[in-house]
Amino acid sequence: MRELSVSVTDRFLKAYAARSPAQAQSVKQVLGQIMGLAVRHDAIAINPVRNVGRLRTTKRTIRALDQAELEAVRVAVRAWRAGEGADGRRPLGPRPNGDLADIIDVALGTGLRINEVLAIRWCDVDLDGPRPTLTVTGTLVQLKDAGIVRQDSTKSAAGLRTLFLPGFAVDVLRRRRAKAPANGLDAVFATRNGTWVSAHNVRRQWRAIRDEAGLDWVTPHAFRKTVATIIEREFTSKGAAAQLGHASEAITENYYVVKNLEAPDFTRVLDRLGPQGTTHG
Incomplete structure (x- = not known):
């Protein structure tokens, strides 16, 4: 356990994240708890997990059914x-x-x-x-x-x-x-x-x-x-969170709702910025 330095821990977690980015944070958390327990029992002096570099994770694409x-x-x-x-x-x-x-x-x-x-x-x-x-x-x-x-x-x-x-x-x-x-x-x-x-x-x-x-x-x-996405589109993310039983709208928005890539139609307002005297069909 004493051989598990910051650099060794850092290399291990980054290699793990390259293979399985979705699970790397969980592995880091569990390993940190184990090493924290070792520190409290004087088996090691410091918790090496606390000083490793930030893990880069790939966010999964959210998909809903049409x-x-x-x-x-x-x-x-x-x-x-x-x-x-x-x-x-x-x-x-x-x-x-x-x-x-x-x-x-x-x-x-x-x-x-x-x-x-x-x-x-x-x-x-x-x-x-x-x-x-x-x-x-x-x-x-x-x-x-x-x-x-x-x-x-x-x-x-x-x-x-x-x-x-x-x-x-x-x-x-x-x-x-x-x-x-x-x-x-x-x-x-x-x-x-x-x-x-x-x-x-x-x-x-x-x-x-x-x-x-x-x-x-x-x-x-x-x-x-799919339920979260249709409710968010037709109503609000707050409504989608309430339906799904989430305490936070952020969880619903970040992990359950397919982002709408089409911006609202603001052309009527934006036309005011065009040259004076012009009309558009």
Whole structure:
């Protein structure tokens, strides 16, 4: 540990950042905590991580789905549910149910994270009021000894919120309420055995579908970014942050909203700066 000088640490972190820029900051943070603990126990004199150079990170391009891509997603899921692979043959295993299509529609109608969607209970939903709502009260977590359990709290205080539901999400939930078998968890989405649905399995199913459909860049989080982008464009970034449950608008703007590269049309005002006496059609 004493051989981990500032220069050695600096070279290591920069080499790591060149391979995996998205994870380099996390590695630096963890390494800094380890070395800080060593300093407190007098194993080393200084924390070398504090004096390394700044890591350059490449900001990922934010992408949201347009209407054509959303339709392609739904077409691909319908084909998968019907068992129509790229070769026209039905894949082995149990016949897919309609859960994935419904999960995607609820995600698009709310902007929730995938584990928040899967944690929705019927007691969180009001479909019979004049304006149907969903109250976000928890998320699913994977525990080593207990498996998948519902955590009755959100990622942050801002995550506890009540959302108004669009018509297509209301239709999905009403249909599930009428047809889906009851379960002891009061879960909107449950397995055939009445347990919580695994987000890992949802992602695995979606990866198999998207690769065949040419939508390899679309992850469940892309649905969340699509919601943020459309709300920001039509309303405000403050509204998008409230919908997503972010405490800060900056998080929404920097990581979830696709930037609009087209400036507003100011030509009527700018024409005042032109030569006097000229008109423009």
